[in-house]
Every structure is written in structure tokens, then in C-alpha cells.
Amino acid sequence: MTKLKTQSLHKRESELAKANKQVEYLSNGIFADGELPTFAKKIKETSQFPLKPKKLEILQINVGYMCNQVCEHCHVDAGPDRKEIMTRETMTQCLEVIKNTGAHTLDLTGGAPEMNPDFRWFVEEASKAGIKDFIVRSNLTIIVANKKYHDLPEFFKKHNVHVVSSMPHWTKGKTDKQRGDGVFDASIEALKMLNDVGYGKPGSDLKLDLVYNPSGAFLPGDQEGLEKDFKKVLSEEFDIQFHNLFAITNLPISRFLDYLIASDNYEDYMYSLVEAFNPSAVSNVMCTNTLSVSWDGWLYDCDFNQMLELKVASKVKHISEYNEAILNDRNIIISQHCYGCTAGAGSSCQGAVA
Amino acid sequence: MSYYDPKDLRKFGNITDWSEELGTKFFDYYGKVFEEGALSAREKSLIALAVAHTEMCPYCIDAYTKDGLQRGITKEEMMEAVHVGAAIKSGASLVHGVMMMNKVNKLDG
Ligand code: SF4
Numbered sequence: 001m002t003k004l005k006t007q008s009l010h011k012r013e014s015e016l017a018k019a020n021k022q023v024e025y026l027s028n029g030i031f032a033d034g035e036l037p038t039f040a041k042k043i044k045e046t047s048q049f050p051l052k053p054k055k056l057e058i059l060q061i062n063v064g065y066m067c068n069q070v071c072e073h074c075h076v077d078a079g080p081d082r083k084e085i086m087t088r089e090t091m092t093q094c095l096e097v098i099k100n101t102g103a104h105t106l107d108l109t110g111g112a113p114e115m116n117p118d119f120r121w122f123v124e125e126a127s128k129a130g131i132k133d134f135i136v137r138s139n140l141t142i143i144v145a146n147k148k149y150h151d152l153p154e155f156f157k158k159h160n161v162h163v164v165s166s167m168p169h170w171t172k173g174k175t176d177k178q179r180g181d182g183v184f185d186a187s188i189e190a191l192k193m194l195n196d197v198g199y200g201k202p203g204s205d206l207k208l209d210l211v212y213n214p215s216g217a218f219l220p221g222d223q224e225g226l227e228k229d230f231k232k233v234l235s236e237e238f239d240i241q242f243h244n245l246f247a248i249t250n251l252p253i254s255r256f257l258d259y260l261i262a263s264d265n266y267e268d269y270m271y272s273l274v275e276a277f278n279p280s281a282v283s284n285v286m287c288t289n290t291l292s293v294s295w296d297g298w299l300y301d302c303d304f305n306q307m308l309e310l311k312v313a314s315k316v317k318h319i320s321e322y323n324e325a326i327l328n329d330r331n332i333i334i335s336q337h338c339y340g341c342t343a344g345a346g347s348s349c350q351g352a353v354a
Numbered sequence: 355m356s357y358y359d360p361k362d363l364r365k366f367g368n369i370t371d372w373s374e375e376l377g378t379k380f381f382d383y384y385g386k387v388f389e390e391g392a393l394s395a396r397e398k399s400l401i402a403l404a405v406a407h408t409e410m411c412p413y414c415i416d417a418y419t420k421d422g423l424q425r426g427i428t429k430e431e432m433m434e435a436v437h438v439g440a441a442i443k444s445g446a447s448l449v450h451g452v453m454m455m456n457k458v459n460k461l462d463g
């Protein structure tokens with residue numbers, strides 16, 4: 001049994017549950033008085049402002065904020081109490097877009113996307129569209145949370161879904177601290193179930209990748225080094241195999257921002273991000289090749305902007321009026337949270353970018 | 355206010371301001387030392403953490419604790435490294451006891 005770590009900011013009725021409060025916070029303090037340069041100012045130095053999209057490659061669809069977990073640093077502020085769920089009607093609008101898009105990757109995320117009652121229907125329909133890479137971001141524990149989810153590995157396999165799952169550390173202590181008691185054991189069990197149907201095996205087409213994000217107020221280390229350590233421990237101690245590890249930086253929004261402020265780490269963390277700014281990561285940040293769709297069909301530059309409720313700066317703002325050419329002509333909306341995407345080797349939902 | 359200000363660590367790079375050549379040479383050397391080599395960068399990080407403690411340098415302790423976390427080094431590994439430093443430090447003190455014994459034996463043996 002996994003035990004919930006905390007409550008969502010929404011449930012706690014925290015001020016920071018409001019997206020505009022977060023945006024405000026990120027623009028005030030050290031950034032308002034010029035102690036640190038704003039992200040816009042920083043990318044102006046290297047003539048990368050305004051940030052513009054390149055060719056659309058990834059369509060990321062968030063099918064709802066409901067989750068069986070309440071991880072300490074969740075940027076979605078997901079949890080069992082979040083009732084925002086994509087309807088079949090919005091899914092149908094998404095399917096229209098999926099059939100006609102130039103993007104080669106479809107990336108379903110949440111919350112726990114599997115908790116959406118229409119999830120399986122959506123995957124079945126979407127897999128018919130012939131998208132090259134079909135990703136589902138599964139938090140692993142959902143697979144073992146309830147009997148009705150136990151067959152998910154088989155279901156994923158049937159639709160050739162590429163499974164990407166979070167794993168904050170190879171030790172139980174660090175994983176459970178961030179994600180809740182019992183999460184490590186449940187994740188190991190789920191990974192074994194995925195391995196059993198063929199996921200993650202060397203040379204297997206059934207892709208299983210893991211996402212690592214730091215368990216506290218520090219940046220991720222070198223992705224390759226971390227992958228080596230994860231592979232060694234997971235294989236030696238648990239006989240588990242996976243393909244790639246994506247090291248992702250925690251962005252200072254939502255519950256992670258709340259944690260940074262409460263633990264008095266906010267300023268130091270922002271300093272670390274700004275110091276680690278890598279201009280060559282800017283041209284490859286996620287928003288340059290991705291569009292993010294929210295549960296209610298609105299369009300965003302990325303999942304982070306979605307959580308900050310910063311809709312795309314385009315005439316086209318909703319999936320129902322989708323037009324790739326018009327959307328591609330927009331400027332990307334940036335703020336100080338963007339420093340999380342350009343630190344060190346850069347960070348995106350697919351890991352390092354530089 | 356103590357002599358050490360955690361914010362000063364951020365200014366370490368400014369050392370080059372007053373002697374560009376020596377400062378730059380130091381930072382180049384420093385960077386090179388910590389690169390992956392015959393020892394892994396991970397092993398070097400743990401050595402640095404142990405030495406940071408024997409030197410009792412608050413800046414280095416800050417820096418290499420964070421560096422360790424970034425590399426996924428566990429707190430148990432970090433604590434063992436600190437003990438290695440402490441053991442060498444105490445061993446270094448204690449082994450001088452032999453000098454004391456020699457002297458006692460010479461003067462009063
Ligand atoms: S991080 Fe993922 S698994 Fe954890 S609460 Fe957020 S959406 Fe759920």
C-alpha cells in the first residue's frame with residue numbers, strides 16, 4: 001500500500017494554488033530589484049529573444065490532474081482531489097488534430113493519465129493515427145494500485161505505447177520521501193510487470209524510459225552518470241531493466257515552488273539555475289518543438305506554462321480551432337521558471353537537450 | 355554576524371578580478387582536477403567532501419554536499435566519506451602519541 005505524501009495546494013487552499021500568484025512571485029524579489037537578470041534579459045544577451053517555436057514535433061496532451069499520488073514536488077499539483085479530467089468530447093477534438101498533425105510524437109500525461117475513465121478508448125483511437133512515437137507517462141504505482149490497472153502493461157504492449165515513468169532514486173528512502181511511503185516498492189513491482197511483458201529489455205521495441213528528478217533543492221547531475229548508477233543498482237538488486245534515463249530539473253512552480261519557499265531555499269535555487277544557464281540549451285528547450293494541451297483543450301507552450309495558466313500567445317488558443325501554421329508563428333511566453341529548462345545540459349520531458 | 359557568509363561562495367569567481375592570470379589558472383586547474391579520469395567524478399566528489407571536513411571549510415562543505423546530492427550520492431555514502439576524513443584526522447593526532455612515548459622513554463625511560 002502506498003501512503004499519500006501530502007495534499008495538493010488546491011486542497012490546502014494555499015495562495016500558491018493560484019497560478020497568477022506564482023507568476024507574480026517569480027517576477028518579484030531578486031528578479032524585480034535586478035539582483036538576478038530576468039530570463040528575457042538573459043536570452044537577449046545572446047540574441048535569442050523572443051523565443052520562437054521551430055517545427056512542431058511533439059504534441060503533449062494532459063488528460064487530467066487526478067492522480068493516485070501527491071508527490072511533494074509535483075508541478076501539476078496533482079492528487080486524488082483534483083477533478084479536472086479531459087472529456088471524450090475534447091479527446092475527439094484532439095484525435096482530429098493527431099490525425100492531421102506534422103508532429104511525430106504524441107505524449108500523454110497527467111496526473112495519472114490512466115485514471116481518466118476514457119483513457120483506454122483514447123489510446124486505442126490515437127494509436128490508429130499512425131504516430132511514430134506514442135508516449136504515456138505512467139507513474140508506475142497506478143499499475144499496482146488497483147486490480148483494474150494490473151493489465152496495463154499488456155494494454156500498453158498491445159498498442160505499442162512507449163512508457164516513460166518517474167523514478168526519483170534507486171533507494172527506497174529517497175523515493176518514498178519525495179513520492180510517499182511505499183512508492184518505491186510499488187514502483188519496483190510495476191517495473192517488474194513491465195519487464196515481464198517485454199518492456200525495457202535491451203534491443204526490445206517496447207520502450208521503457210525512466211525520469212529522474214532531484215528529490216530536493218538541487219539540480220540534477222550528469223544524465224549519463226545517473227543512468228549508469230540507476231542501471232547498475234536496478235539490475236543488480238532487483239533484476240530490472242530499462243532503456244534510457246531522462247534527468248529533469250525541477251522547475252520552480254507549483255508544489256516545488258511552495259517547497260522552495262517554505263524551506264528557505266528559493267533564492268539559492270534561483271541562483272543555482274541562473275548560474276547554470278547554458279545559452280546553447282535555449283534553442284532546444286521543449287517549447288520550441290512541443291505544444292501542450294490541457295484537460296479542457298486549451299493550448300500552451302509547455303506543460304509548465306499550462307500550470308501557470310499562460311495560454312499560447314496566438315490567435316488560435318484552443319484545440320477546437322487548431323491550426324499548426326498559425327500556432328507556429330507565435331512568440332513563446334517566458335518567465336523566470338524557464339531558467340529550469342536551460343540549466344546545465346538543459347532539461348525537457350525527454351531529458352537533457354544540450 | 356559570523357565571518358563566514360554563505361552568499362560569499364557565489365562570489366568565489368570574483369577572485370579573478372584582482373589577478374586575472376592567477377585566478378584563471380586556478381579555476382582551469384580546479385575544473386580539470388574534477389573531470390572524469392582514472393578516478394570517476396563521483397569518487398572525486400566524495401574525496402572532496404571528506405577533505406572539506408578535515409579542512410573544516412564551510413564553503414566546501416556546502417558545495418560538495420550539494421554536488422554529492424546532484425550526483426545521486428546517498429547520505430550514507432557521504433557520512434562514510436566524512437568518517438574517513440575524521441578517522442585520518444584523529445589517527446594523525448593519535449599517531450603523534452608515538453612521539454610523546456619516544457620522548458618519555460628518552461627522558462624518563
Ligand atoms: S509527480 Fe506525477 S505521480 Fe506525483 S503527484 Fe504529480 S502527477 Fe502524480
Ligand code: SF4
Pocket residue numbers: 285286287288301302303304305332333334335337338339341
Ligand atoms: S518553461 Fe516552458 S516556455 Fe519556459 S523555456 Fe521551458 S519549455 Fe519553454
